[in-house]
Amino acid sequence: MKQLFVHDFRNAAAGLALAGLSACAVPAGKVKLPPVPAPESRVAQTGIASWYGPGFHGQATASGVIYNQYDLTAAHQTLPLGSRVMVTNLNNGKSIEVRVNDRGPFAKGRIIDLSHAAAQSIDMVGPGTAPVRIEVIEAPYKIHAIRASLDYTLQLGSFAQLENAQQMRDRLQQSFSEIAIVPTQSNNGTYYRVQLGTYSNRAAAEEKARQLAQNGFSVIIMEK
Incomplete structure (x- = not known):
């Protein structure tokens, strides 16, 4: 999964029950990909x-x-x-x-x-x-088929400590049903991303992100 783009939605009136949890930004690792051998038949x-x-x-x-x-x-x-x-x-x-x-x-x-x-x-x-x-x-890496479309999810937090991610998940589950913690490896170790929902198109993901932004969330729209 990779970050598609960031909605830096920060609302000064964000008096949410998530206060006290400090989310950690995930450092971006540099990846060098090997050249792709020519496929026997084109995708x-x-x-x-x-x-x-x-x-x-x-x-x-x-x-x-x-x-x-x-x-x-x-x-x-x-x-x-x-x-x-x-x-x-x-x-x-x-x-x-x-x-x-x-x-x-x-x-x-x-x-x-x-x-x-x-x-x-x-x-x-x-x-x-x-x-x-x-x-x-x-292609930068080998692909076996072309997917017709992407799914999207919304990242609401990223933590170095699993316990902090679990606390955010537990609080969010009071209002939302589809909350997941996704471990992600980086150059500095494992981070735990708290993600909400699956959206079949970017427009739907953006609309939900705007709603969350009005309640003070900082939202990152991600490709799944």
Whole structure:
């Protein structure tokens, strides 16, 4: 599981029953991944592609890279960021190689968002969408199948001591039913993440995060 993005929701009026528990930030470890050997057959996915352009140009992507609509890039919900994929427009047979550097699309029924340049190269800017086949050329680590979508959870605390995580869980269980403690290894040892719920899309996770923020929680939205 990896952190997707942080909602730094802190409410000055947070008079919750969680006072006294000090959450510890989990240090980010650096991971160097080995090169992936070429697969015997490419992992593939078929579905509807869309594209995104001027409204997002110049904004940060999920990978931290600034989105440039003139680069050959794409957004995918589950493929590892940095993956290279071949996208083929099934209406005309035209293909383009792109690098996944963002998350999306979040419209129902779509599997990939192409940059304007990538969409233009396979003649789908005008129509806006097209049926495509995605083939993974290279990924940061080996994948056996492309997941259609991600699930999300909300992290409400992270503790170096299991007892503190258990105290937070016990208090939260007075109001919420789906609370879990997830041990996570870091360079500095084991941390215990207190997480709430499972959400099938980011919009639902964000809505719940906003509700929690109004009650003073600091919420981190996580991919499961």
